[in-house]
Amino acid sequence: MSPTNTIIQRCLCGDRLAQKQLFEHYKGKMFALCLRYANNRSDAEDIFQEGFVRVFRDLNQYSGSGNFEGWMRKIFVNTALQHLQKQKRGLELTALESNDFADESVPPFDTEELPARNLMLILQQLPPGFRAIFNLHVLEGYSHPEIAEIMGISVGTSKSQLLRAKAHFRKLLETSLTQ
Amino acid sequence: MDDKGLHDERMDEYVRRSFEGLEELPPDDMWERIEADLVDDRRRPGFWPWLGRNRWPAAAAAMLALLISISVCQYQYYEKRLEDVRKIAAQSSKTITIPTETIPPPTLENPYAHQEKTVMSANGALVHNQTNAQAGEKTNDIQQPMGVTVPVSLASNGYGEIVENKGGEMQVFPQLTVSVVQVPLGPVFPLDASQPLGQLHVQASSTQQPPISPIKKSGSWYMGFSASPHVGFEKNRGVPLRPGVRPIVASKQERVAFSSAYWLNVGKKTSRSPYFVETGIGYERAVRVASHNPRLRFGDGLHVGGGMGQRRYNYTVGTYNGTAEVGLRMEQTIPGTPTSDDEPIVLTIQTRETAEMLHIPLLGGVEWGRGWLKGRAKAGMVFNGFLKNELEITASTSQNAGFRPVGGKNYTVQLKESRKFFPAYWISAGASAQVGKQCRFVVEPWFSGDFSRKDASGYLLPQYFGAGLNFSTQYLF
Numbered sequence: 001m002s003p004t005n006t007i008i009q010r011c012l013c014g015d016r017l018a019q020k021q022l023f024e025h026y027k028g029k030m031f032a033l034c035l036r037y038a039n040n041r042s043d044a045e046d047i048f049q050e051g052f053v054r055v056f057r058d059l060n061q062y063s064g065s066g067n068f069e070g071w072m073r074k075i076f077v078n079t080a081l082q083h084l085q086k087q088k089r090g091l092e093l094t095a096l097e098s099n100d101f102a103d104e105s106v107p108p109f110d111t112e113e114l115p116a117r118n119l120m121l122i123l124q125q126l127p128p129g130f131r132a133i134f135n136l137h138v139l140e141g142y143s144h145p146e147i148a149e150i151m152g153i154s155v156g157t158s159k160s161q162l163l164r165a166k167a168h169f170r171k172l173l174e175t176s177l178t179q
Numbered sequence: 180m181d182d183k184g185l186h187d188e189r190m191d192e193y194v195r196r197s198f199e200g201l202e203e204l205p206p207d208d209m210w211e212r213i214e215a216d217l218v219d220d221r222r223r224p225g226f227w228p229w230l231g232r233n234r235w236p237a238a239a240a241a242m243l244a245l246l247i248s249i250s251v252c253q254y255q256y257y258e259k260r261l262e263d264v265r266k267i268a269a270q271s272s273k274t275i276t277i278p279t280e281t282i283p284p285p286t287l288e289n290p291y292a293h294q295e296k297t298v299m300s301a302n303g304a305l306v307h308n309q310t311n312a313q314a315g316e317k318t319n320d321i322q323q324p325m326g327v328t329v330p331v332s333l334a335s336n337g338y339g340e341i342v343e344n345k346g347g348e349m350q351v352f353p354q355l356t357v358s359v360v361q362v363p364l365g366p367v368f369p370l371d372a373s374q375p376l377g378q379l380h381v382q383a384s385s386t387q388q389p390p391i392s393p394i395k396k397s398g399s400w401y402m403g404f405s406a407s408p409h410v411g412f413e414k415n416r417g418v419p420l421r422p423g424v425r426p427i428v429a430s431k432q433e434r435v436a437f438s439s440a441y442w443l444n445v446g447k448k449t450s451r452s453p454y455f456v457e458t459g460i461g462y463e464r465a466v467r468v469a470s471h472n473p474r475l476r477f478g479d480g481l482h483v484g485g486g487m488g489q490r491r492y493n494y495t496v497g498t499y500n501g502t503a504e505v506g507l508r509m510e511q512t513i514p515g516t517p518t519s520d521d522e523p524i525v526l527t528i529q530t531r532e533t534a535e536m537l538h539i540p541l542l543g544g545v546e547w548g549r550g551w552l553k554g555r556a557k558a559g560m561v562f563n564g565f566l567k568n569e570l571e572i573t574a575s576t577s578q579n580a581g582f583r584p585v586g587g588k589n590y591t592v593q594l595k596e597s598r599k600f601f602p603a604y605w606i607s608a609g610a611s612a613q614v615g616k617q618c619r620f621v622v623e624p625w626f627s628g629d630f631s632r633k634d635a636s637g638y639l640l641p642q643y644f645g646a647g648l649n650f651s652t653q654y655l656f
Contacts, residue, residue, distance in 0.1 A: 027204070029201075031204065032202055040506070042493045042495075042504065043504075045205060049209065050216075052213045053213060056213075116197045119198070169190075173190075
C-alpha cells in the first residue's frame with residue numbers, strides 16, 4: 001500500500017513518527033536496491049543511510065504526481081552511483097581481458113533457479129562500472145541514452161559496456177551453477 | 180533475434196524475475212543512524228542556525244575583523260594627532276620686535292666696532308653680528324644695497340620642527356628667524372669715517388608655543404617567517420560514539436613523529452601596553468607510521484575472483500586524518516580447508532598516513548623587559564585543516580596460520596571526509612632579540628593540542644599533541 005499524501009505532508013513538517021513509518025514501509029526494497037549496486041553489505045548500508053536522508057531532505061521536491069516508489073528509487077540509484085564514484089577505484093569502464101568474454105557461440109542459457117541472494121553475491125562480483133550499467137539497464141529499465149546521461153558516457157560506450165557486463169555476469173552465473 | 184540476443188533476453192528476464200519484489204532487511208540500528216543524520220542535517224532557515232553550524236570559522240573571521248578595525252582606528256587616531264601638532268606649530272607665532280639698535284660705524288680707530296654689537300632675542304638666543312667680510316663682499320645673510328654687507332648669523336638652538344627622538348617621543352622646538360626689515364641707505368663706505376653707517380633694524384621673530392605633550396608613536400606592526408620543528412604524539416579514541424554503531428578499529432601511532440611547520444606571521448603591538456596580537460598562515464606535511472589490529476570473522480568475507488578461495492573483508496579504521504573504510508583481500512593458506520564461519524582472523528596492519536595541513540593561528544601575547552632582549556609569551560587558538568590526506572597499507576600479517584593476505588596490491592581504501600577545519604590550542608613562551616631598528620629574532624618553546632573532534636560519521640578521532648621550538652625572524656614597521 002503506498003503511503004498517503006498525509007504521511008508525506010507529515011514528513012515534510014518534520015514529524016519523526018511519519019518519517020519512521022515511511023522508512024519501515026520502503027526499507028526492504030530500497031536496501032535490496034542498495035545491495036545490488038554496492039560492493040559489499042557495509043557499502044550498501046552507507047548508501048541506504050545516505051539515500052534515506054536525501055529522500056527526507058528533498059521530499060518537498062516530490063510533486064505528488066507519479067509513483068512515489070519510483071521517485072525514491074531514482075534518489076537511491078543516484079546516491080549509489082555517487083557513492084561508487086567516490087571510491088578509489090571509481091566506476092571503471094575498462095574492458096576485462098578478452099578471454100573473460102563470451103565467445104561467438106553462446107551456449108543456451110540454463111534457467112536453473114538460484115536463490116536471489118546468491119544472484120546478489122554474483123552481482124557484487126562484477127566490477128563497479130559493469131554492475132552499475134547492468135543494474136540501470138536490466139533491472140531499472142533505463143535506456144542507453146538515459147544511462148549515457150547519468151554516467152557521463154556516450155551511448156556507444158553504454159551499449160558496449162552492457163554487452164561486456166552481461167557476458168561477465170553470464171560467466172559468473174554459470175560458474176556458480178556448475179559448483 | 181539471434182541466439183545470442185535470445186539468450187541475453189532470457190537471462191535478463193531471469194534476473195528481473197529473481198530480483199522482483201526482493202527485500203532485504205537493513206541492520207536494526209539503521210533508523211537511529213538515519214535519525215541522527217536528520218538532526219545534524221536539518222537546515223533551519225535563518226542566520227543564527229547557520230552561525231551555530233559554522234561557529235569556528237565565524238569566530239576566526241570576527242577576531243580578524245576586530246584586529247584589523249583596531250589597527251585602522253589607532254592609525255587614524257595618531258595621524259590626526261600629528262596633524263593637529265603640525266597645525267599648532269604652523270599657526271602660533273609671536274613676533275618680537277627687538278629694539279632697533281644703532282650700530283656704530285667703524286672708525287679708523289676701531290674699524291670693527293660694528294662687529295661687537297649683539298642683539299638679544301626674546302627667547303634668550305643671541306644674535307651676533309659677525310663678519311669676516313670686507314667692504315663690498317657679500318655674505319649669505321644680509322646685503323646692504325650700497326655694497327656694505329652686514330652679515331648676521333644666528334646662534335640658535337635649532338629651527339622649529341617636529342622631531343622624533345630615540346624614545347619615540349615627539350617634541351616641538353621653537354623657531355627663530357631673523358630678517359632684515361629695513362636697511363637705510365647710507366653713504367658708500369668708507370666715504371667719511373665720521374659718518375654713521377646707518378641704522379640696522381633687525382627684527383627677530385620667534386615661534387614659540389607651549390610645550391606640547393610628547394606623543395607616543397602608535398603601536399608597531401611586524402611580519403615574519405617562522406619554522407616550528409616538533410615532536411607529536413597521540414591520544415586514541417576508539418570508542419564508538421553511538422550505541423549500535425559498527426565499532427571501528429583505532430589506528431595507533433607506532434613511534435613519535437617528527438615534523439615541522441612553516442609560518443608566515445603578522446602581528447601588532449598595542450601602544451602604551453605590552454600586549455600584542457598575532458595571526459598568519461602555516462603549512463605542515465606530516466607522515467605518521469601507525470598500526471591497527473582488525474578482528475574479522477571468516478564468514479564475513481565476500482567471495483572475490485582470483486582463485487585460491489580469496490575473500491574480501493571490509494572494516495573501518497579510525498586514523499588521525501579521518502575514518503577510512505578498508506577492503507582487504509585474504510586467502511586461505513591451504514585452499515579448500517574446511518573452515519567454520521565463526522573462525523576468527525586477527526590481523527596486524529601497518530599504515531603510513533600522510534597529511535598536508537594548513538594552520539591559521541589567532542594568538543594574543545605579552546612582552547616584557549627593556550632593551551634589545553625581551554621576554555614574550557603567547558596563547559590562543561590555531562585552526563587546522565587538511566589539504567591532502569593519504570593512507571597506505573605498508574604491511575599486513577595474519578595471526579591465524581590458516582589465512583594470509585593476498586600478495587601484491589591487496590587492499591582498497593576509502594577515506595571519509597573529515598571536518599575541514601578543527602581547532603587546537605597553542606601556548607608558548609620565549610625570548611626576542613631586536614637587532615637594529617626593524618629586525619627581531621624570536622625563539623620560543625611551544626605546546627599545542629587538538630580539541631576533541633569527530634569525523635563526518637560522528638566517530639571520535641585521535642587527538643594530537645605537539646611540542647617543539649619556534650624560530651622566527653620578524654621585520655618591524
